Amino acid sequence: xxxxxxxxxxxxxxxxxxxxxxxxxxxxxxxxxxxxxxxxxxxxxxxxxxxxxxxxxxxxxxxxxxxxxxxxxxxxxxxxxxxxxxxxxxxxxxxxxxxxxxxxxxxxxxxxxxxxxxxxxxxxxxxxxxxxxxxxxxxxxxxxxxxxxxxxxxxxxxxxxxxxxxxxxxxxxxxxxxxxxxxxxxxxxxxxxxxxxxxxxxxxxxxxxxxxxxxxxxxxxxxxxxxxxxxxxxxxxxxxxxxxxxxxxxxxxxxxxxxxxxxxxxxxxxxxxxxxxxxxxxxxxxxxxxxxxxxxxxxxxxxxxxxxxxxxxxxxxxxxxxxxxxxxxxxxxxxxxxxxxxxxxxxxxxxxxxxxxxxxxxxxxxxxxxxxxxxxxxxxxxxxxxxxxxxxxxxxxxxxxxxxxxxxxxxxxxxxxxxxxxxxxxxxxxxxxxxxxxxxxxxxxxxxxxxxxxxxxxxxxxxxxxxxxxxxxxxxxxxxxxxxxxxxxxxxxxxxxxxxxxxxxxxxxxxxxxxxxxxxxxxxxxxxxxxx
Numbered sequence: 176x177x178x179x180x181x182x183x184x185x186x187x188x189x190x191x192x193x194x195x196x197x198x199x200x201x202x203x204x205x206x207x208x209x210x211x212x213x214x215x216x217x218x219x220x221x222x223x224x225x226x227x228x229x230x231x232x233x234x235x236x237x238x239x240x241x242x243x244x245x246x247x248x249x250x251x252x253x254x255x256x257x258x259x260x261x262x263x264x265x266x267x268x269x270x271x272x273x274x275x276x277x278x279x280x281x282x283x284x285x286x287x288x289x290x291x292x293x294x295x296x297x298x299x300x301x302x303x304x305x306x307x308x309x310x311x312x313x314x315x316x317x318x319x320x321x322x323x324x325x326x327x328x329x330x331x332x333x334x335x336x337x338x339x340x341x342x343x344x345x346x347x348x349x350x351x352x353x354x355x356x357x358x359x360x361x362x363x364x365x366x367x368x369x370x371x372x373x374x375x376x377x378x379x380x381x382x383x384x385x386x387x388x389x390x391x392x393x394x395x396x397x398x399x400x401x402x403x404x405x406x407x408x409x410x411x412x413x414x415x416x417x418x419x420x421x422x423x424x425x426x427x428x429x430x431x432x433x434x435x436x437x438x439x440x441x442x443x444x445x446x447x448x449x450x451x452x453x454x455x456x457x458x459x460x461x462x463x464x465x466x467x468x469x470x471x472x473x474x475x476x477x478x479x480x481x482x483x484x485x486x487x488x489x490x491x492x493x494x495x496x497x498x499x500x501x502x503x504x505x506x507x508x509x510x511x512x513x514x515x516x517x518x519x520x521x522x523x524x525x526x527x528x529x530x531x532x533x534x535x536x537x538x539x540x541x542x543x544x545x546x547x548x549x550x551x552x553x554x555x556x557x558x559x560x561x562x563x564x565x566x567x568x569x570x571x572x573x574x575x576x577x578x579x580x581x582x583x584x585x586x587x588x589x590x591x592x593x594x595x596x597x598x599x600x601x602x603x604x605x606x607x608x609x610x611x612x613x614x615x616x617x618x619x620x621x622x623x624x625x626x627x628x629x630x631x632x633x634x635x636x637x638x639x640x641x642x643x644x645x646x647x648x649x650x651x652x653x654x655x656x657x658x659x660x661x662x663x664x665x666x667x668x669x670x671x672x673x674x675x676x677x678x679x680x681x682x683x684x685x686x687x688x689x690x691x692x693x694x695x696x697x698x699x700x701x702x703x704x705x706x707x
Contacts, residue, residue: 220549386433454497473523474507
């Protein structure tokens with residue numbers, strides 16, 4: 176979801192899950208063995224290298240610090256959070272664009288996104304009903320209204336209700352389901368997450384999908400049970416399509432008011448009631464779906480409401496038994512490194528940790544506020560992909576779990592940020608896809624964004640081995656321009672990701688893993704991944 180006020184960020188860029196249980200304390204010991212050779216992959220801000228394979232390196236003994244170089248220390252002694260992975264949302268707009276493309280182009284894009292040779296993205300977010308990114312109707316029709324393009328999974332004529340959900344259907348999801356089946360064929364380990372932007376209008380006091388609240392005045396507390404059943408029905412119907420929903424949000428951005436696309440207000444006490452009801456229904460139906468808590472920003476304009484929401488969810492009810500993950504967006508203007516003592520993404524991650532929950536970034540986008548590849552690449556590293564997903568620490572060297580991964584917004588949009596009926600500033604997809612008509616011929620052109628490469632520098636190397644998920648390990652440095660994270664893979668490999676965020680300065684780095692060192696000279700505004 177994107178709206179105009181989100182572009183207060185100069186550049187808006189860029190998620191663990193109950194199935195991958197996170198320990199609060201570092202406890203697992205590894206048996207890491209230094210390999211003979213270390214593989215190196217690089218993406219540069221100049222785009223001279225895009226996930227390019229570089230010459231392999233060899234370890235040497237690290238005897239004393241060379242102060243002419245910038246040192247990164249990696250320890251495999253303890254492991255922290257399990258990783259879910261990286262990805263984006265397969266909105267109705269994204270799926271429609273993919274299904275309109277020719278088969279060769281569609282296959283190529285999906286392989287670039289989900290295959291081991293591509294970005295190996297492993298998390299897909301699915302809207303329950305419409306988000307603000309859906310195909311646009313006939314704008315040339317004099318009776319056209321953008322609101323006509325929005326929908327839910329149980330729409331009824333004005334004045335009618337469907338408490339038994341007899342009219343629930345997935346007609347609008349035909350393209351999404353077709354694409355997700357192709358995704359599963361490429362990456363069987365992909366994890367699916369579902370999020371609604373609004374309840375059906377007949378459930379609401381505002382009787383429109385844009386804005387309003389659940390209509391307690393009309394339905395009484397029964398409305399919470401009806402809405403919870405609506406969410407569980409979505410999980411059940413997707414299961415029939417062979418698509419397992421592992422994570423479920425009860426509402427995207429629950430404190431957003433009426434806008435020109437689907438939104439809804441939800442109070443903290445209502446969220447706790449619905450989480451409890453939906454959790455009970457899911458378990459009764461045999462699903463172990465994790466219900467996400469919050470699913471919005473944690474910044475100076477939202478942290479107060481978020482704290483009340485999380486307190487109600489995790490302290491005062493049994494609802495927290497069904498929610499293992501706090502979902503965080505990155506649109507608030509505090510960022511990660513610029514967070515105050517009270518606000519910002521790092522504090523949201525800490526809040527999840529304090530409640531014994533994991534954290535996941537579930538939405539962020541590149542938009543018209545920043546179009547420079549190099550700046551977007553380093554912003555993504557600093558605020559979304561690397562820093563929030565590294566092992567977290569404070570000035571007293573207390574360490575705790577970081578995020579289990581990160582998701583951007585739309586997987587695929589046009590290069591102008593469409594389609595969307597909503598009147599807001601353009602978001603850009605992880606991949607842009609355009610239909611080109613030239614001299615009577617039609618072909619499709621697509622481009623991978625800086626967000627694609629920022630995530631792929633991690634996600635390509637982050638996969639399960641014999642069912643074992645990747646686990647975060649400590650990576651630390653004293654150099655402000657370096658963003659660092661590291662994790663252990665099930666095959667014993669240590670993966671170290673470093674981003675040099677400096678716009679002008681090279682970074683000669685020494686990466687020290689358990690007392691042995693590899694050395695590399697990084698270019699300005701570049702990311703490097705070492706597979707050791």
